[in-house]
Amino acid sequence: MKATQRGHQAEDAVAEQMKNQGYEILSQNWRTPRCEIDIIAQKGKVIYFVEVKFRANPEQGDGLEYVTKNKLSQMNFAARIWVQHNKWDGDWRLGAISATTNGQEYLFSELIELE
Numbered sequence: 216m217k218a219t220q221r222g223h224q225a226e227d228a229v230a231e232q233m234k235n236q237g238y239e240i241l242s243q244n245w246r247t248p249r250c251e252i253d254i255i256a257q258k259g260k261v262i263y264f265v266e267v268k269f270r271a272n273p274e275q276g277d278g279l280e281y282v283t284k285n286k287l288s289q290m291n292f293a294a295r296i297w298v299q300h301n302k303w304d305g306d307w308r309l310g311a312i313s314a315t316t317n318g319q320e321y322l323f324s325e326l327i328e329l330e
Contacts, residue, residue, distance in 0.1 A: 225269035225314040226253050228321040238263070250293035262307040264294040265326065269314045282311050287329055 223244075230240045238256040245252045254265040266282060290309050298307060313324040 221271065222267075222269045225316075225321055226267045229265070229267050229312050229314055229323060230254055230256075232321075232323055233265075233326075245293075245297065247293075247296060250289060250296060252290070252293045252297065255297065260305050262298075262303060262305065263310050263326065264290060264297070264307065266290055266309075266311045267314055268311060271316065282329065290329070 226243060230243055233254065233256050234240060236258075238258045240254065240256050241262070242255040243253065245255055252264050253267045254263075256263045256265060266286065268282065287309070294307060294309060297303070309329040310326045311329055312326055315322050
């Protein structure tokens, strides 16, 4: 299986886990020609723009280590486009979740809010 397919499967698993935690999934793999967001979810009155960082095994390190300043800037840009496009005037936050697998199931970090 290609890495991209495994990454999308991890995103699906993260979205399912978020649903189980009370989030409403508004969109997955939302994109424009200039940006993309892995998961857009709402819980209460807050929209979360979530980056999923998948690593095929724990030896590759924690996926959250790969949320760089540049990635954070890209996420902020994409979120602002979504907010403007959807005329959202409520609270919103950026977040990230690290995902890996033990070969049988996906394992996740908690949602980490980013600044």
